[in-house]
Structure formats: C-alpha cells, structure tokens
Amino acid sequence: MIRFLMWLALAVTAGTTAMAQRRPATVLAAASLQESMNAAADVWARRGHPRPVLSFAASSALARQAAAGAPADLFVSADMEWMDYLAARGVLASATRATLLGNRLVLVAPRASAVRIALRPGFDLRQALGQGRLAMADPAAVPAGRYGKAALERLGAWNDVAPLVVRAENVRAALALVERGVAPLGIVYATDAKASARVRVVAVFPAASHPPIVYPIARLKASRNPEGEAFRRFLVSGAGKAVFVRYGFTAR
Missing domain, CATH: 3.40.190.10 (Periplasmic binding protein-like II)
Structure with a gap:
C-alpha cells in the first residue's frame, strides 16, 4: 500500500x-x-x-x-x-x-434611443444623426470599418456622412462610443451588439450591401x-x- x-x-x-x-x-x-x-x-x-x-x-x-x-x-x-x-x-x-x-453588420444606438431607420437605398442617415456623429471602426484599415463603408456606399449614404464619422481604432472602441452616448449611432458586428446591454440594434445591413464577413x-x-x-x-x-x-x- x-x-x-x-x-x-x-x-x-x-x-x-x-x-x-x-x-x-x-x-x-x-x-x-x-x-x-x-x-x-x-x-x-x-x-x-x-x-x-x-x-x-x-x-x-x-x-x-x-x-x-x-x-x-x-x-x-x-x-x-x-x-x-x-x-x-x-x-x-x-x-x-x-x-x-x-458575422453580420448592424446599426446600433444607445439602449434608450427611440430612433428608427430602414436601411434601403437612398435612406437619409445624416438626418437620423442630427447634430451627432457616426461611430465606426476606421474604414481605412479596420475590417468592420471597411465593411461599414462598403455598405453605406452601396446604399448611397457614404458621401453625406463621411465628414461625420468618428474613426475608432477597432470595432469595440466604436461600440463603446455608442454605449456612452458619445455617438447616437454606430456600425458594429451583430455579435458586438449582442455582447452589450447598453445598445440596441436599429437595423441589420443587407448581406448584399457589403463583402461577406x-x-x-x-x-x-x-x-x-x-x-x-x-x-x-x-x-x-x-x-x-x-x-x-x-x-x-x-x-x-
């Protein structure tokens, strides 16, 4: 033993x-x-x-x-x-x-926001932003930003809102701007929105509006x-x- x-x-x-x-x-x-x-x-x-x-x-x-x-x-x-x-x-x-x-690409707003948007060609995103900015990952380099820019271009909204974009260093930084109310709207992945209790999904971008994620x-x-x-x-x-x-x- x-x-x-x-x-x-x-x-x-x-x-x-x-x-x-x-x-x-x-x-x-x-x-x-x-x-x-x-x-x-x-x-x-x-x-x-x-x-x-x-x-x-x-x-x-x-x-x-x-x-x-x-x-x-x-x-x-x-x-x-x-x-x-x-x-x-x-x-x-x-x-x-x-x-x-x-993954999927979505438009999010702070949880308490009442904004409603239909993502279709010609939609007026600038009006929905009001005096605010659009949070998204840097479209010059970061994948989420590239997908977001492609989608907005396809829907005819990019040129109007490009001057209002806050270019975050990554998609979670963009999400944080919306969570804190710094930006009234942001473009993130569906999984980012799901991970946060402080934002809600306003709309899902059509899959055909951007390259496959x-x-x-x-x-x-x-x-x-x-x-x-x-x-x-x-x-x-x-x-x-x-x-x-x-x-x-x-x-x-």
Missing part, C-alpha cells in the same frame, strides 16, 4: 510538472472575438491544456505586429485582406489557413509551440465552432 501511494504521488508530480512545462498558445485575435475566444480558451483549459494567451485588437494592428515578428502562434482576422497581407509576406505556416466564422485563422510560420497547432485544430473543429455560435457567429 505504501509503495502504491508513493507511486501515485510520483505520477501526480510528473503530470503536474509536464503540464507546467507546456507553454500556452498565444493568439492574436480580432477585437470582436473577445467574449467568444475567451470562452473557447476556457473550454480548451478544461480539457487539460494550458489556457491560451489572448491578445485582442483591430485585425490591421495585429497583422502588422505578426508581420514584424511578434511572438505568437495563431492569427484570427475579421477579414480575408489582412490574412492575405500576411500570406503575401510568407508569415503563415503552410496548409494551416482556414475559414472559421461569419468572414474570419480566417492560420498558424504563424515562426510558431514552434505544439499547443498553437493543437488549439488551432480545436477551433476549426465542430466543437470549437460551436462555442462561437453560442455568441452569435455563424460557423463557416
């Missing part, structure tokens, strides 16, 4: 040591993935893995960091363009790129951490995508 207990203690110690030696995956993820990616990381940790280290920001900022050699294992973008940016620079590991998720994932070529590839495989699996679907994303 004593020998068995000694063996059991050694086995537990060895397992704990092995766990401690495994480095967690480091993930660069689009700002709109904050709640869902954290939930996926929690599931991964419950499966006996080190909990991934997550870094959230605009896809544009993260892609530039990855291209500059930032130490990370995975990159999850909110559009194809910034993943293409890294592919063109030879930064992605071969055969690891995959399309992970989809897709989130690709890939492992970075410089990654040598087995946990990075293992976590990537989990995220693209049915079980991994199911986590994101609970937060309003669509599996792709």
Whole structure:
C-alpha cells in the first residue's frame, strides 16, 4: 500500500510538472472575438491544456505586429485582406489557413434611443444623426470599418456622412462610443451588439450591401509551440465552432 501511494504521488508530480512545462498558445485575435475566444480558451483549459494567451485588437494592428515578428502562434482576422497581407509576406505556416466564422453588420444606438431607420437605398442617415456623429471602426484599415463603408456606399449614404464619422481604432472602441452616448449611432458586428446591454440594434445591413464577413485563422510560420497547432485544430473543429455560435457567429 505504501509503495502504491508513493507511486501515485510520483505520477501526480510528473503530470503536474509536464503540464507546467507546456507553454500556452498565444493568439492574436480580432477585437470582436473577445467574449467568444475567451470562452473557447476556457473550454480548451478544461480539457487539460494550458489556457491560451489572448491578445485582442483591430485585425490591421495585429497583422502588422505578426508581420514584424511578434511572438505568437495563431492569427484570427475579421477579414480575408489582412490574412492575405500576411500570406503575401510568407508569415503563415503552410496548409494551416482556414475559414472559421461569419458575422453580420448592424446599426446600433444607445439602449434608450427611440430612433428608427430602414436601411434601403437612398435612406437619409445624416438626418437620423442630427447634430451627432457616426461611430465606426476606421474604414481605412479596420475590417468592420471597411465593411461599414462598403455598405453605406452601396446604399448611397457614404458621401453625406463621411465628414461625420468618428474613426475608432477597432470595432469595440466604436461600440463603446455608442454605449456612452458619445455617438447616437454606430456600425458594429451583430455579435458586438449582442455582447452589450447598453445598445440596441436599429437595423441589420443587407448581406448584399457589403463583402461577406468572414474570419480566417492560420498558424504563424515562426510558431514552434505544439499547443498553437493543437488549439488551432480545436477551433476549426465542430466543437470549437460551436462555442462561437453560442455568441452569435455563424460557423463557416
């Protein structure tokens, strides 16, 4: 019995040591993935893995960091363009790129706002703004801003409201401006609106008004951490995508 207990203690110690030696995956993820990616990381940790280290920001900022050699294992973008940016620079590991998720684009207002808008060609967004500004992620670089600009151009509203746009550094910063009442209206993803109790969805942009919203994932070529590839495989699996679907994303 004593020998068995000694063996059991050694086995537990060895397992704990092995766990401690495994480095967690480091993930660069689009700002709109904050709640869902954290939930996926929690599931991964419950499966006996080190909990991934997550870094959230605009896809544009993260892609530039990855291209500059930032130490990370995975990159999850909110559009194809910034993943293409890294592919063109030879930064992605071969055969690891995959399309992970989809989303919708919405117009939001503070929860107490009574504004009503029908998003159709020729709608008067400037009048709906009144003396206020339109919050959106920077359309010059950030995916949510690019999608938003494309939608407004398609609906014939961009030229009228472009001077009134507050260009936020990422989609969550745009959401925060609406939450605080700094902007009466904002353009964010449907999942961002779902994550906030302080805004309401005024309208959903027609899917045909902007390029499809897709989130690709890939492992970075410089990654040598087995946990990075293992976590990537989990995220693209049915079980991994199911986590994101609970937060309003669509599996792709």
